[in-house]
Amino acid sequence: MAIDEEITLKKLQIFQSFMALGNVARASEALGQSAVSVHRALRSLEDGLRCPLFKLDGRKLIPLATAYIFADHVKRILNECETGIRRTREAAGFTSPTMKLGGLYSLTVRTIPRVLAGLKTRRPALDIELTLGANRDLLGKLKDGQLDAIIIALGEPGNADLLTVPMFNDAILFAAPVNSPYATYSEIDLQAMRDEKFVAPSDEFAEYRDFVEAFQKAGFQPNIALHVGDIFSLMNFVSVGIGYALLPRRVGDFNPKIQLIPLGERYAISQHIGLVLPRNREREPNLLALSAECRLLGAEWSRY
Incomplete structure (x- = not known):
C-alpha cells in the first residue's frame, strides 16, 4: 500500500505533540509554530489517511478512537526513525557526544x-x-x-x-535490624526461619530472583509480609522490624540500622x-x- 504524500514525518511529529499536550495552542507553543499551521497539519493527516481522526467541539479538536490507535503507531514510527538516524551516523563514525x-x-x-x-x-x-x-x-x-x-x-x-x-560477584546475605535476635549469629540457617516474616522486592528486581532461589534451597515458601518496589524502602522496612530480607552485600552502606549476616553455606548465592x-x-x-x-x-x- 502506497503512503499518501500528505503523510510526512514532520506532520507525524506535530500529531504526536498534539496528542501528548491535548490542544492546538500548547502544541503550537511547544513546536514553535503557529496554531494555524498545527491545525492545518492535523487536518491534512486525515486527508492522507482517508479517515477522520478528530471531531470538532466548537473550535476545539477532540481526538477520536482512531487518533489514539494512530498515536501508538506514530510513537513507534518516530522512535524507529530516530534510532535509525542515530545508528547510521554512528556507523559513519559520527559518535554521539x-x-x-x-x-x-x-x-x-x-x-x-x-x-x-x-x-x-x-x-x-x-x-x-x-x-x-x-x-x-x-x-x-x-x-x-x-x-x-x-x-x-x-x-x-x-x-x-x-x-x-x-565485572564482579556479590554475595546475598540475610538482612536484619541491628538489634534483632540474630545480631550475634555468624551465619543464618534459612530452614530455621520458617516462622519469621520477610520483606521481598518486586519481581522485576534481580534480588527477587535470588530470594526465590534461596528459599527453594531451604525447601519452603517464606512468609512474606510485604512486597516493596524499591531497595531503599525495603531496607527501611527491615530496619523497623516489619520483616527480614535477603540483600546483596553492597547495600550494607546504605542504611546503618540494618545488619547483614552471611547465609549458611548450603544457601550461598551470589549476584x-x-x-x-x-x-x-x-x-x-x-x-x-x-x-x-x-x-x-x-x-x-x-x-x-
Whole structure:
C-alpha cells in the first residue's frame, strides 16, 4: 500500500505533540509554530489517511478512537526513525557526544561512581545520562534503544543480540535490624526461619530472583509480609522490624540500622554484576571505553 504524500514525518511529529499536550495552542507553543499551521497539519493527516481522526467541539479538536490507535503507531514510527538516524551516523563514525547509561540503584555507592569517573578520564568530552532502575526495566530500555548500555545483575535469559562484560560477584546475605535476635549469629540457617516474616522486592528486581532461589534451597515458601518496589524502602522496612530480607552485600552502606549476616553455606548465592550492551555496537569508541573501564574495575575487585 502506497503512503499518501500528505503523510510526512514532520506532520507525524506535530500529531504526536498534539496528542501528548491535548490542544492546538500548547502544541503550537511547544513546536514553535503557529496554531494555524498545527491545525492545518492535523487536518491534512486525515486527508492522507482517508479517515477522520478528530471531531470538532466548537473550535476545539477532540481526538477520536482512531487518533489514539494512530498515536501508538506514530510513537513507534518516530522512535524507529530516530534510532535509525542515530545508528547510521554512528556507523559513519559520527559518535554521539552523549552516552545513555543505565544501572541498578544498589550500585550507586561504589560501582557506578567509580565507572563514571574512569570513563570521564578516558572520554573527557562525553556527556553521560544516568538512568537508575530495576533489572527487568533496564533490560527493556536497552532492547528498545532507549539506553546505550546497562550495568545490572546478570542471569536473565540469554539474548544473542546483547554482549555481556562480567565485572564482579556479590554475595546475598540475610538482612536484619541491628538489634534483632540474630545480631550475634555468624551465619543464618534459612530452614530455621520458617516462622519469621520477610520483606521481598518486586519481581522485576534481580534480588527477587535470588530470594526465590534461596528459599527453594531451604525447601519452603517464606512468609512474606510485604512486597516493596524499591531497595531503599525495603531496607527501611527491615530496619523497623516489619520483616527480614535477603540483600546483596553492597547495600550494607546504605542504611546503618540494618545488619547483614552471611547465609549458611548450603544457601550461598551470589549476584553476578556486569555490563550489558548491544552486540552490534561493541566497536563504538564510547562503548569500547566503557567496556574497558568495567573490565579494569572487575579485575581490580576480583583480587579482594
